[in-house]
Amino acid sequence: MSEPNESDVKKTLKKHLKGATASTIESIAKRLGILPSERLLLTTDIGITLATASLRAAIEFLKAAPEVSRFIDSSDLRVWGEVGRRLCGTSADAACDFFQASKPTLEEIPENMRSAVLKLISKQAALSANTAFECFKEAPDIIARIGRPETAMTVLNTCLELARHSVKHSYDLFTTAPSVLNTLKSEIGNTGDDLISRVLALTSAFAFKSGGTAAEFFAELPVLARKSTSLKEGSIEKLLNNTESYLDRSGGVALQYFKAASRVLSIAGEDAFDRWTALAHLVALQGNAASYHFMKASPQIVADLAARGGKSKRGQLVSAVLEIVEAIGKLNSLAAIECFKASPIALTSASVGQFREWALRGIDVSTDVRKTQAYYALESKGSQEALFRIEGGLTLDSVAQTLRMYVEGLTGRSLAIAPLASIPDESKLSDGKTIYLPSVVAEFEGEADNFRLFKVLAAHAAGQIEFETYAINSAGARAALAEVKAAFPKRQPPSEAASSSSEEASKKQRRKRKIDEGIGFGSVLPHFPNPDLATRLFTTIENGRVDYLLRAAYRGIRRDLDFVRLRLLERRPDIDMMVAEMIPMELLFQIALCGGATESARRAFPTTVSQLERIMSEQIFHERADIGDSLIATRRVYDLFVEGPRDRDDSSNESSEANEKSDSSGDEAEGADPSSEQSQETAKQSEVHDDPFSFWSSGVSQEVTPDTEELSEMHGGESVEQDLDKNDRAFYYDEWDRELGDYRTRWCRIIERQNTRGSRGFVELVRSRYSGVISSIRYQFQLLRPENLRRIRGEIDGEDYDLQAVIDYALDMRSTGLIDDRLYTRKLRRERDVTVSFLLDMSSSTARTISRQPNKPYTQPGQRIIDIEKEGLVLMSEALEAVGDSYSMQGFTSEGRRNVKFFIIKDFGESYSSDVERRIGGITYQNNTRLGAAIRHAADRLSKQQARTKLLIILSDGRPYDHDYGDSRYAREDTRMALRHARLDGITPFCITIDRESEDQLRDMYGEVGYTIIDDVLSLPERLPGIYSRLTT
Incomplete structure (x- = not known):
């Protein structure tokens, strides 16, 4: 076969580069003519392949190929062309830019590393062409900054292995390598070369065995390096060896x-x-x-x-x-x-x-x-x-009288002293007559030092009264309220926009009335987008104001205040070792109560510290500061933490984000969520314990509504407890964790409340639609009545006429015309042997529509599952009223483990009244299905009833689910354990569901108790009384 000449090349190009001008083909042919025949054929073949994706990219490739061929061999030339082809899939312009930039970029990369760089970006381009191009452009600079060729080659090989698992993590590791390695060198010194080789080898092991965690491990190295000078020789090597064993x-x-x-x-x-x-x-x-x-x-x-x-x-x-x-x-x-x-x-x-x-x-x-x-x-x-x-420790009982006299001598006020545990649940923070202190103080080994802390706590509590922390309708509070309202105009969260329930409306109305009663800090904080965060900020700032004013007004107490301040300073954690979510609050705490930020905090976050100091100086640290200044300072600090400066490098933030993403993926995802919540809860506890003055504000958070839409990082992303309405009751229950083989104690919070009232029209419509069925059901259930009955006279409705009442009716009609229409008698049990509780699934999945005629959606539109369940409750109510059994009806939904809503529709002992009918009418679908917690609460309520037979009937459309309820197996196991414990408490659970498709899973979940699957959902109302009858006879 003869070697191709320029004429052959032109013919080939003209044939395949359709649309290219003759001058372009002429120019390309001349450029390619300098290549050896083998390289020429390879280049032409790659160019023709590229032309099928983009003519422009193919032309740029052919133009650049002769020059690029000087720097790479044939195999790498093919890799180079493949990267361009993948870029074409994203953008032809990106591919053209890549080919144009290739010659100067490859020229700057050391010869022995060009192949490694091309292989890396080729692997990256398979999933993210843009990332690959960025990596390619930055490669010369990164390699130059790394310095040692051996080290740079190790980094490239590690990134190549990592790219097989995660393009983002490979790019992150490559781009951060110079700064990480330079930090290691500067902190460890010349003796650190062996250690650098060791950590690079361990990083490679991470990449090979676990993928993306390699980049996260690598990003953590500077934190350790900064502390290396204070560590014993060999400690870091021991740490690395242990880490490798865990791999x-x-x-x-x-x-x-x-x-x-x-x-x-x-x-x-x-x-x-x-x-x-x-x-x-x-x-x-x-x-x-x-x-x-x-x-x-x-x-x-x-x-x-x-x-x-x-x-x-x-x-x-x-x-x-x-x-x-x-x-x-x-x-x-x-x-x-x-x-x-x-x-x-x-x-x-x-x-x-x-x-x-x-x-x-x-x-x-x-x-x-x-x-x-x-x-x-x-x-x-x-x-x-x-x-x-x-x-x-030192108990409050032993020093209460002394402290009372001390406070009276200090402030000239006669104040009572009581332990924190005696604060009523729903009380205001202070009535201005009593200060609340811990029952015991054991901060120090010596009793004298513990007493000094008691004195400072008592002085602070008295100072909050003297300096009007609890002032109502002060000019400062009014001004602060106006400023906060202007800064944070009222907006409706998406969750509320999606629901126009009267419950939410009444909740807002109650809060509005509460705010209008008097303006204090408790009525300003709810106007922040995140009231819970605002409360935490305000607590620290207000304690700083009181501390400053105590020092200014009572010089004699300064020594004790300085003693506690010194103790707080000694206890400050290393700012570099803190979790990111706690750093802003820590900085504020240092400035407000510790006399200023520590040196390490100033070095790490100079801009934030400077701005916080300016806010505190302008608003708090002067003798005219009042509660309004604290609230305005809270607004300014809140703004700073929302829009505040980033003192750290962007790479740190990216690394942090990558850590969070990786925590929920891959082999480490087994327990990421629970552990995250656990650590965040620990952080929350730590924050409170580090601040001995924070106990006074514990009641504030109950009056505000947490909102996780903004600054969720300040809370650590935890499932936030929603605030309670006035008549709500909260209960806590364990939850079974199948992986741990144990209960998570007090893991779920049940919020018990009466269901929202709707219209009686729904119940009346059901009675009209099922009038014949109701008559039949009432008759059948009357036959179930035991013989142990007593006759009740003078009833509006009943089984028989009351003869004496009929005679009186006739006489009154003839004489006065004032008649009494209670003409019937009823028979009721003297002792109720059966008590039943109905638990209704109100999750969003019950919004599905069921129809016997799905092909006629307009003429026969069908019914929602929730409405079918409601019809069943109406028919059961009629049946149970006929037989006389005690019963209750509840519904439930959930929004995470801390917010399991439990709605009372009809309670035990409550008559079947028009109010109950309105609550039935108000039932609607809502959120998720945390079934285990709902069963535990329903069983707990049922277990308190006096009856020989106790039934718990659960109406659900399928399997349990909640966004933090683990996988489906976790939810099923928890539900199964809840049902098992209900049986041990003498309760007979029975589950009615419609999910035939998951029968195996339902059998696993409900197999130890009775259950039935109703294929024809529309028949549920008529079948429900029959099921109940079989369970009780």
């Missing part, structure tokens, strides 16, 4: 171990690190989910413990606690884990010695998992009593 379990667990362990090491030292690692290995025996949860929560727990010990003793305190936990772990691993998680909370009321005694007692409490968990979480009364019975 065999799971990339997510290994990453979480590294994050947690590096913080433990830097905060508390090597001894605490070794003890914590031993505990982590113990937890790992329980599986990846438990290990992941434990490691994610650990940094905050250790930070809390270190803060309690102060800078000089932080390592000692953490080691002492871990030593206690280690001793417990030899006897009971679960108890050890729970003890460690509870240690920061327990140590707020006990010394280390007292904590040791309390912790060791917990082992003997019970072998039951739930009781052990409740003990160490301080959720059980017995656990709290065990902790407080241990001698130590």
Whole structure:
């Protein structure tokens, strides 16, 4: 075969580059003529292939190919062309730009790395062509900044392996490599070359075994490097070795171990690190989910413990606690884990010695998992009593009289002193006559120091009264209200826009009336988009105002105030080790109550610190500051935290976002959500315990509505508890976690309230439509009545005439004309043997329409499932009124575990009145189906009824679901456990559903109790009384 000449090339190009001008083809042919024949054929072949996607891109490729061929071999030339072809799929312009930029870019890349770069961007281009192009353009600069060729090649190979799993993570690692490696070099010094090689090898292992976690691991290295100078030699190598051992379990667990362990090491030292690692290995025996949860929560727990010990003793305190936990772990691993998680909370009321005694007692409490968990979480009364019975600390009872005299001498006011536990649930924060203090203070080893803290707390509480924290209708509060309203105009959240329920309207109206009663801080805070966050900000700012005014007004107390301030400063956590969500509140706390931000905080966040100091100086730190200034300062700080400056590099933010995304994907996703909530709850507790003055504001959050639309990062993204209406009642229930094989204690909150009233028209329509069926049902159910009946005379409706009443009726008609139409008698049971509770699924899935004539949607439109269920309730009410059984009707829906709504439609002992009929009419579909919690609450209410037979009938359209209810298996297992416990309480559950398609799953969920599947949903109203009859006879 002869070699192609220029004429052959022109013919080939003219044939395949249709649309190209003759001059363009002439120019390209001349350029290609300098190439060897083999390279020429390859280039022409690639160009022809590109022309099928984009003529412009093909022309640019052919123009650039002769020059680019000087820098790469034939195999890489094909890779280069393939990248351009993939770019064409996104944008022909991008492909043209890529080919035009290729020659100068490749020229700057070292020769031995060009192939690696092209392979990397080719792998990236398969999923994201634009990312690949950006990576290519930045490659020369990144490689130059890395410096050492060996290191740069290792980074490229790692990124190539990572690109097989995640294009974004490979790009993130490549672009951040220079800054990360330079940080390692600058912090560790010349002796760090071996360590850099080690971390690069471990990063490669992450990429090979776990994909995207490699980039997250790599981004964490600077945090450790900054603390390396204070660590013992060999500590980091030990940390890396342990991390690598966890890789065999799971990339997510290994990453979480590294994050947690590096913080433990830097905060508390090597001894605490070794003890914590031993505990982590113990937890790992329980599986990846438990290990992941434990490691994610650990940094905050250790930070809390270190803060309690102060800078000089932080390592000692953490080691002492871990030593206690280690001793417990030899006897009971679960108890050890729970003890460690509870240690920061327990140590707020006990010394280390007292904590040791309390912790060791917990082992003997019970072998039951739930009781052990409740003990160490301080959720059980017995656990709290065990902790407080241990001698130590200073009790309020012993110093209350002294404190009362102290406050009276300080302020000239006679104020009562009471423990926090005595505050009524629905009380205002203060009546101006009583100050509330903790029952015991055990912050210090010495009684004298604990008494000084009591004095400061009492002075602060009295200062809130003296300096009018609770002032109503003050000029400052009115001005603040106007400013906040102007800054945050009322807007309707999407969830409300989608629902026009009268319940929400009445809720807003009640809040409006409450605000109009008097303007104080409690009526200003609800106007913020996120009232819960505003309350937290206001609490810190107002305490700062009171502290400043106390110092100005009473010089004699300054020494005690300085003593507590010094203690707070000693307990400040390292700002670099804190979770991002807590940093803004920590900065505000330091400036408001600690005399200013720490040096490390100023270095890390100079702009934010400067702006916070300016706000506090202008609004709070002057003797004329009043409650209005605190509220306005709250508005300004709120704005700062919403729109505030970013002192950190963007790369840090991106890394943080990547961490969050990775936490919910891949092999680490087993327990990401629960662990996240757990750590956020711990963070929340830490924030409260770090601030000894925050207890006074605990009632505020009950009066405002959390809104997660803005600043959700300030709350850690937790499932927020919605506020309660005036007559609502809250109940907490455990939830079964199948992965842990245990209950999550007090995991779900039930909000019990009366159902919204609708129209009686629905019930009247059902009675009219089913009049014949109702008559038949009433007759059949009357036959079920037991013999043990008594006759009730003078009824409006009944089974027989009351002869005496009929005679009186006739006489009155003839004489006065004033008649009484109660002419009947009824027979009722003296003792009710059967009590039944109906639990109605009100989830959004019940909005589906069912029709017997789906092909005639206009003439016979069908009915929604929720309306069919309502019809069933009406017919059952008629039947049960006839037989005389006690019954209740409830509906439920859910919006996460903290907001399971439980609607009372008819309660036990309540007559079937027009009010109940309106509540039936007001039933409508709402949100999700957290069935386990609803069953537990319904069973708890039913168990309190006196009857030999107790039935719980559940009407649902299918399987349980909620957005934080785990997978479908988790929800089914929780529901099954709820039904099982109902049976153990002497209740007979029975489930009626319409989901025939999931019969196997329904059998798994309801198999231990009775259930039925109704294929013809429209027959539910007529079949329901028959089902009930069979259950009770």
